Amino acid sequence: MSGATIGIEAVRFSYGAQAFVFDAAIGAGEIVAVMGPSGSGKSTLLNLVAGFEMPDTGRLTIDGEDVTGLAPDRRAVTMVFQENNLFGHLDIAANVGLGRSPSLRLTMEDRDRVAEALARTGLAGKADRLPAALSGGERQRAALARALVRDRPVLLLDEPFASLGPALRADMLDLVAELHGERGMTVLMVSHHPGDARRLGRRILFVDEGRIAADGPAGDLLGDNAPAIVADYLGSDPGQRGR
Amino acid sequence: MADGDGPLSRPAWQPGARRAVPGLWPGRLALGFLALLCGGALAGLGLEAAGDWRSLAAAFDGRVLAIARFTLYQAVLSTALSVVPALAVARALSRHPRFFGRAALLRLFAVPLALPAIVAALGVLALYGRAGLLAEPLSALAGGRWPGIYGLSGILVAHVFFNLPLATRLLIEALQTVPADHWRLASQLGMGGAAQWRLIEWPVLRAALPGIAGLVFMLCVTSFTIVLTLGGGPAATTLEVAIYQALRFDFDPGMAVALTLLQLVLTGAIVLALVRLGGTFAESATLSVVTRRPAMANNGETVLNAIVIALAAAFVLAPMGAVVVAGFKADLARLAGETAVIGAAATSLALALAAAILSVALSMGLVAARKRLEKARRGRASLLELASDTGAGMILVVPPIVLGAGWFVLLRHVGDVFALAPAMVIAVNAAMAMPFVVRAIRPAHDNAAERHDRLAASLGIRGFNRLRLVDWPVLRAPLLAGFAFAMALSLGDLGVIALFGSDSVQTLPYLLLARLGSYRTADAAGLALLLALLTLALMAIAGRLEGRR
Numbered sequence: 001m002s003g004a005t006i007g008i009e010a011v012r013f014s015y016g017a018q019a020f021v022f023d024a025a026i027g028a029g030e031i032v033a034v035m036g037p038s039g040s041g042k043s044t045l046l047n048l049v050a051g052f053e054m055p056d057t058g059r060l061t062i063d064g065e066d067v068t069g070l071a072p073d074r075r076a077v078t079m080v081f082q083e084n085n086l087f088g089h090l091d092i093a094a095n096v097g098l099g100r101s102p103s104l105r106l107t108m109e110d111r112d113r114v115a116e117a118l119a120r121t122g123l124a125g126k127a128d129r130l131p132a133a134l135s136g137g138e139r140q141r142a143a144l145a146r147a148l149v150r151d152r153p154v155l156l157l158d159e160p161f162a163s164l165g166p167a168l169r170a171d172m173l174d175l176v177a178e179l180h181g182e183r184g185m186t187v188l189m190v191s192h193h194p195g196d197a198r199r200l201g202r203r204i205l206f207v208d209e210g211r212i213a214a215d216g217p218a219g220d221l222l223g224d225n226a227p228a229i230v231a232d233y234l235g236s237d238p239g240q241r242g243r
Numbered sequence: 244m245a246d247g248d249g250p251l252s253r254p255a256w257q258p259g260a261r262r263a264v265p266g267l268w269p270g271r272l273a274l275g276f277l278a279l280l281c282g283g284a285l286a287g288l289g290l291e292a293a294g295d296w297r298s299l300a301a302a303f304d305g306r307v308l309a310i311a312r313f314t315l316y317q318a319v320l321s322t323a324l325s326v327v328p329a330l331a332v333a334r335a336l337s338r339h340p341r342f343f344g345r346a347a348l349l350r351l352f353a354v355p356l357a358l359p360a361i362v363a364a365l366g367v368l369a370l371y372g373r374a375g376l377l378a379e380p381l382s383a384l385a386g387g388r389w390p391g392i393y394g395l396s397g398i399l400v401a402h403v404f405f406n407l408p409l410a411t412r413l414l415i416e417a418l419q420t421v422p423a424d425h426w427r428l429a430s431q432l433g434m435g436g437a438a439q440w441r442l443i444e445w446p447v448l449r450a451a452l453p454g455i456a457g458l459v460f461m462l463c464v465t466s467f468t469i470v471l472t473l474g475g476g477p478a479a480t481t482l483e484v485a486i487y488q489a490l491r492f493d494f495d496p497g498m499a500v501a502l503t504l505l506q507l508v509l510t511g512a513i514v515l516a517l518v519r520l521g522g523t524f525a526e527s528a529t530l531s532v533v534t535r536r537p538a539m540a541n542n543g544e545t546v547l548n549a550i551v552i553a554l555a556a557a558f559v560l561a562p563m564g565a566v567v568v569a570g571f572k573a574d575l576a577r578l579a580g581e582t583a584v585i586g587a588a589a590t591s592l593a594l595a596l597a598a599a600i601l602s603v604a605l606s607m608g609l610v611a612a613r614k615r616l617e618k619a620r621r622g623r624a625s626l627l628e629l630a631s632d633t634g635a636g637m638i639l640v641v642p643p644i645v646l647g648a649g650w651f652v653l654l655r656h657v658g659d660v661f662a663l664a665p666a667m668v669i670a671v672n673a674a675m676a677m678p679f680v681v682r683a684i685r686p687a688h689d690n691a692a693e694r695h696d697r698l699a700a701s702l703g704i705r706g707f708n709r710l711r712l713v714d715w716p717v718l719r720a721p722l723l724a725g726f727a728f729a730m731a732l733s734l735g736d737l738g739v740i741a742l743f744g745s746d747s748v749q750t751l752p753y754l755l756l757a758r759l760g761s762y763r764t765a766d767a768a769g770l771a772l773l774l775a776l777l778t779l780a781l782m783a784i785a786g787r788l789e790g791r792r
């Protein structure tokens with residue numbers, strides 16, 4: 001399996017007084033970081049692609065197919081949220097297993113795939129733990145393991161590592177990079193940290209006030225000649241601008 | 244794509260289309276049920292009134308107005324006697340967050356919430372009645388023979404027994420909203436008891452007071468069983484009891500309709516006022532019994548608080564104790580062997596079970612529909628969402644006796660009213676418990692929906708799978724708690740069954756009332772003990788389940 005293209009064509013969406021207009025084309029297998037101030041619409045963009053929000057007008061395609069009206073589970077997409085990725089009353093194997101069957105009726109092959117995914121994400125031996133018995137990082141690894149067994153061509157990451165410490169976050173980003181290397185899925189990742197974008201994303205979508213205000217290679221948008229709007233967001237803090 | 248479950252069919256999609264909110268039918272069904280229950284009763288009343296408006300007009304005479312006046316009068320007195328002492332008790336309890344028996348006392352204060360009114364009435368009689376446990380000391384005190392506690396005094400004592408603990412718990416809840424930092428600040432600034440009352444406690448209590456007093460007032464205006472058993476005569480009759488008497492004894496539907504309409508106007512006005520005041524409609528059976536607040540009363544105040552708390556505890560505990568004492572004096576073995584008792588117990592349990600199942604199912608439908616609509620909306624709430632939010636409270640505007648009376652006058656044209664008793668009891672009791680059940684399950688449900696909805700949608704877990712894998716494990720405890728509470732309420736209810744009951748369909752409360760009416764007081768006391776034990780066992784289960792979530 002490899003990644004799929006994502007087409008976001010004049011997608012309009014409104015929530016209360018807020019209006020959003022998105023237009024972007026993302027190539028198969030790309031890793032794109034979505035940045036921007038809070039409330040600008042980064043998560044809304046991902047929610048639209050995942051199918052949690054319906055556009056008012058416009059068209060969404062994945063792998064060239066129109067998915068605008070499809071329910072979330074019918075889309076070739078897996079999304080990992082900032083939190084609540086796991087059901088607290090089900091153990092880790094069951095939580096990952098849901099990625100194979102939403103009724104949790106698992107074949108032997110399904111179980112093998114779950115065990116593989118757990119091993120791949122460093123969770124071997126924790127299959128029968130409840131989420132509460134895992135650390136925050138381990139819980140997000142379990143969510144990634146489920147993304148692996150679902151094996152969808154598009155992976156959406158809505159700040160899943162935001163609450164982790166810097167070293168742990170770096171580990172997780174490396175894991176995502178490795179998984180991308182193996183599977184080649186298209187990755188759309190919301191992040192507040194320029195470092196994340198630098199580490200992983202070759203391309204950045206900068207969202208501001210409900211639209212994509214800048215779109216380009218990470219080097220350009222985070223460099224000295226960044227567009228004013230991005231430079232304002234990043235500020236002059238050397239730690240944030242950091243090379 | 245994994246397991247080949249890609250796009251199955253492409254839905255017709257047009258620009259601007261919004262996906263319809265799925266899974267609303269149980270909520271619509273629940274609202275339909277409530278509308279039918281309410282509409283049928285109102286239709287019955289309306290038809291009766293339209294058919295014979297002349298006698299209806301004639302029915303609005305001085306007697307009806309006198310009954311309405313007494314209804315309000317006793318409710319005002321009951322409310323004042325419940326809420327004012329409750330202020331003192333709640334403050335005393337909140338100022339001593341840790342003492343031996345405090346948690347037990349708060350649990351004791353939850354008991355009247357589910358204790359059948361007829362059991363409480365019996366307890367009051369067994370304690371303060373002419374032949375009650377306290378008759379002798381009271382006779383000595385009164386300097387003559389103690390006349391017993393029928394009429395207004397009996398009604399007031401029973402109402403305070405029910406509502407003093409309720410108001411106390413609600414007021415403590417209000418006091419618990421004071422942030423811990425305020426107490427730390429108060430002690431750092433060296434505020435005394437009076438200053439704390441004026442600057443911290445009273446403002447919070449004052450804000451909560453109108454809603455609480457409104458709720459208590461409402462409960463007293465619609466009180467039926469207490470007035471029926473303790474009123475003891477036409478001088479102390481409320482609208483609800485008069486409706487019952489008009490239908491069961493005088494068979495005067497015109498009079499019943501007149502009384503019912505008056506009651507509807509009254510409750511409607513009170514509910515409207517209550518909504519404006521932002522009161523709570525249904526109190527939860529549990530209250531957290533620990534607070535992180537430091538104890539800050541000085542010695543003098545501690546003594547005073549201890550007296551207040553002891554008096555309140557004695558007042559609430561004594562009638563319950565009297566039920567036990569009087570119950571054990573009855574010939575329990577003979578009672579337990581009586582066919583009438585066994586039959587009534589079986590009927591009671593079956594009807595309560597059915598009512599509780601119906602109540603939980605309908606409440607769940609309403610709660611789920613409300614949350615789904617809330618999540619799907621982007622602007623103002625739709626009418627359906629508002630209805631699913633407040634629908635369960637309908638029973639407050641149209642109390643069980645009014646529902647029963649409406650259906651009674653409607654159904655008597657159709658056939659044998661008494662044959663329909665089981666259906667009426669189940670339907671009305673289910674509706675009656677809904678505000679409580681909704682309150683028990685809504686926080687857990689909404690919380691779970693908030694956490695799980697997107698995840699379930701993205702994984703395609705829906706329908707029965709969703710119920711089995713996601714909702715049931717999380718909501719099991721609150722659903723069972725709501726179920727047990729609904730069953731307890733329904734088991735002890737003497738409302739609709741008083742209207743529809745007959746020799747062929749009788750429940751324990753109905754049998755109890757019959758025994759009381761034929762002066763078989765010992766039998767009544769024995770039945771009351773049985774009924775109390777059944778409901779308290781259910782309450783204990785509900786409390787344990789709620790505490791676990």
